[in-house]
Amino acid sequence: MIDHDAADELLAGYVLGSLTGPDAEEADRLLTEHVPDCLTCRSTLDAFRGVTGELGLVVDPVNPPETLLPRLQRDLNGGGHRSRLRAWSPARIVAGAAAAVVLLGAGGLALTQGGGSGPSGPLTQADLAQVQTMAANPDTQVHDLGGGAREIEPPDREELYVWGTAVPSPRPGFTYRLWAIKGVVATFIGDFVPLDGMVALKVSVDPNTVDRLEVTEEPIGSTPSQPGQPAWTSTG
Amino acid sequence: MAVQDTADDLELHRRLAAGDRGAFDELYRRYAAQAYGLAYRVTGQQMLAQDVVHDAFMALWRAPEAFDARRGSFRTFFLSMVHHRGVDQVRREQRLRARTEKAANLDPVEDEDPADAVAEAGYLSVRRKEVREALTELPAAQRQVLEMAYFDGKTQVQISEELQIPLGTVKTRTLAAMRKLRSLLEEAP
Numbered sequence: 001m002i003d004h005d006a007a008d009e010l011l012a013g014y015v016l017g018s019l020t021g022p023d024a025e026e027a028d029r030l031l032t033e034h035v036p037d038c039l040t041c042r043s044t045l046d047a048f049r050g051v052t053g054e055l056g057l058v059v060d061p062v063n064p065p066e067t068l069l070p071r072l073q074r075d076l077n078g079g080g081h082r083s084r085l086r087a088w089s090p091a092r093i094v095a096g097a098a099a100a101v102v103l104l105g106a107g108g109l110a111l112t113q114g115g116g117s118g119p120s121g122p123l124t125q126a127d128l129a130q131v132q133t134m135a136a137n138p139d140t141q142v143h144d145l146g147g148g149a150r151e152i153e154p155p156d157r158e159e160l161y162v163w164g165t166a167v168p169s170p171r172p173g174f175t176y177r178l179w180a181i182k183g184v185v186a187t188f189i190g191d192f193v194p195l196d197g198m199v200a201l202k203v204s205v206d207p208n209t210v211d212r213l214e215v216t217e218e219p220i221g222s223t224p225s226q227p228g229q230p231a232w233t234s235t236g
Numbered sequence: 237m238a239v240q241d242t243a244d245d246l247e248l249h250r251r252l253a254a255g256d257r258g259a260f261d262e263l264y265r266r267y268a269a270q271a272y273g274l275a276y277r278v279t280g281q282q283m284l285a286q287d288v289v290h291d292a293f294m295a296l297w298r299a300p301e302a303f304d305a306r307r308g309s310f311r312t313f314f315l316s317m318v319h320h321r322g323v324d325q326v327r328r329e330q331r332l333r334a335r336t337e338k339a340a341n342l343d344p345v346e347d348e349d350p351a352d353a354v355a356e357a358g359y360l361s362v363r364r365k366e367v368r369e370a371l372t373e374l375p376a377a378q379r380q381v382l383e384m385a386y387f388d389g390k391t392q393v394q395i396s397e398e399l400q401i402p403l404g405t406v407k408t409r410t411l412a413a414m415r416k417l418r419s420l421l422e423e424a425p
Contacts, residue, residue: 009407012414015316017323018385018392046307047418052319053312054421055386057364058371059277061269068272068286069264072293076257169324172287193295197320220294 002034008044011035015048017197024166028148031165031198032132075221131161131200143212146232149199151213160213162201167194170217170231177218178203179227180210188224189213245310253300260297267311268293270360271318278322278389284329288321311360319386326389370420378413381406 010027013019019027035041134140134154141153149164162178170176170193178189178201189203203213217231218224245266251259271292275285295302296314303313371379384390384398392410396403 005411008415009411012411013385013392013407015414016382016385016410017320017327018390018395018410020391020393023392047422048414049316050308050312051414051417051421052386053308053314053316054363054367055371055417056270056274056315056319057360057367059270059273059387061360062273062276063269064272064289065282065286068268068290069261072264072290073257075290075294076260076297168327169291169321171328172284172291172325191298193291193298220291 002038004040004044007034007041011041011045011048015045015052028165032163131163134161135163145213145215146230147215148197149215149232160203160210162199162203162213162215164194164197164199166197167199168197169194173220174217175220176231177216177224177227179214179216181212181214181227182210186214186227191218191220191224246305249300249303249305249310252297260293263296263310263314264293267314271315274315274318275322277387278319279325279329281329284325285322288318288325292318292321323389367421370417373420374413374416378409378416381409382413382417385410 007030010019010023010030013023014027014031030041035045131152135142135150135152137154139155143151143153145151145162145164147164147168148166149162152161152163154161175191175193177191180187180189180203190201192199192201214227215231216227216229218228245263248259248263248266252263268289271289272285275288275292276282279285279288292314295317303310307313371382374382380399381395384395385392390398392403392406396406399406
C-alpha cells in the first residue's frame with residue numbers, strides 16, 4: 001500500500017524540477033509504476049502541475065525580443081514536423097512525449113503518418129502498462145541509452161520502446177534525433193523532445209534488423225543525413 | 237470573461253493541432269510575453285530565456301497533442317512547460333558556468349523599453365493578482381523554499397544546504413506550500 005503523503009512529496013518536488021539523486025529515482029519509479037494506475041496521484045500531479053503553471057503569472061510579462069517570432073516562423077517553415085513525419089522510414093514513432101499519456105491513459109500523441117504503416121492509435125494506459133510488464137520480463141532486453149532513457153526490446157515483437165521519465169531537455173535550439181543503427185548504416189527514425197522530462201516512443205521495427213537505437217542531439221530543422229555525436233553517454 | 241478566454245485558447249489549440257499557423261501566431265501573441273518574463277526570471281539570462289520560449293513554442297507546434305484540456309487549462313500547461321524548460325536550462329548552466337547575469341527581482345529586463353508596455357488580456361491581470369495574493373498567504377518558511385525552487389531553479393538539496401535545514405524539512409515545506417496554493421487557487425473565483 002503506497003503512502004500517498006510520501007508520494008505527494010515526490011510529486012511536488014518533481015513538478016518543480018527540484019529532485020535529484022535518490023529522490024529523482026524514486027519519483028521515476030513512482031511515475032512509471034504507480035501513477036498511471038492511481039487516480040489520486042494522477043489528480044494530484046495534474047493539480048500540482050497546474051500550480052506551477054499558475055505561478056508563472058507571478059512574474060511580470062516582458063515583451064520578448066522582436067527577433068523571436070521571425071525566428072520561430074523561420075524554423076516552422078524549415079522544420080515543421082508535419083511534413084517531416086511523412087519521410088520517416090522504415091520505422092515510425094507511434095507516440096511520443098508521454099506526459100499526457102501517462103497521466104490520463106488516453107489522448108497521448110498519435111502520430112498518424114510515416115513509414116507507410118498507416119495510422120496508429122494513441123498510446124494508451126494499457127500500452128504503458130504493457131511496456132512496464134515487458135520491461136519486467138526477464139526475456140526482455142533493456143539497454144540504458146543514457147540521459148535517463150532506456151531502450152526496451154521485448155522478445156518476439158517487431159517493436160522497440162524508448163522510455164524515460166526524467167530525460168533532460170535538449171540544448172536550446174536543438175532537438176533529439178532517434179536513429180536505428182545496423183552495422184555502419186544509420187536510419188533516421190524521427191525527432192523528439194521530452195515533455196516535462198517524459199519520453200515514450202514506440203518504434204515499429206523488427207529488432208533483428210537493428211543493432212541498436214541511438215539518440216543524437218541535432219539543430220532543430222537540420223537535415224537528418226547522418227547522426228552526429230550521441231546525445232548521452234550510456235551508463236550501461 | 238475568463239471562461240470565454242479559456243474557450244478561445246481551446247479553439248486556438250484545436251486550430252493549431254490542425255496546422256493553422258494563424259492560431260500559432262495568436263497563441264504567441266497571447267502568451268509570449270508571459271512566457272518570456274517567466275523564462276527570464278528563472279534563467280536570469282536573456283538569451284537563455286529567448287531559447288526557452290522558442291523551444292517551448294516549437295514543442296507546442298510539433299506535439300500539440302501533449303495538451304489535454306481534461307487535465308487543466310492551456311495557460312497552465314504552457315507556462316508549466318516553459319518553467320520546466322527554464323529549470324532544465326538553469327541546471328545545464330550550473331554545470332557549465334556560474335550565471336553572470338542574474339535577475340535579482342521581478343523588475344523588467346534592463347534593456348527593455350519601459351514604454352513598450354506589454355499588451356495582455358484583462359483576465360491574465362486578474363489571475364496574476366489572485367496568484368500573487370495566494371502566494372502571500374503562505375507561511376514565510378513555506379514560501380521561501382517554494383520560491384527558491386520555482387524562481388531560482390534550486391534543487392531541494394541545494395535549498396537544504398543554503399538554508400541549513402534538513403532535507404526532510406525542505407520536502408515537507410514544499411509539499412505544504414503546493415497543497416496550500418492548490419487549495420487557494422482552486423477557491424479563487
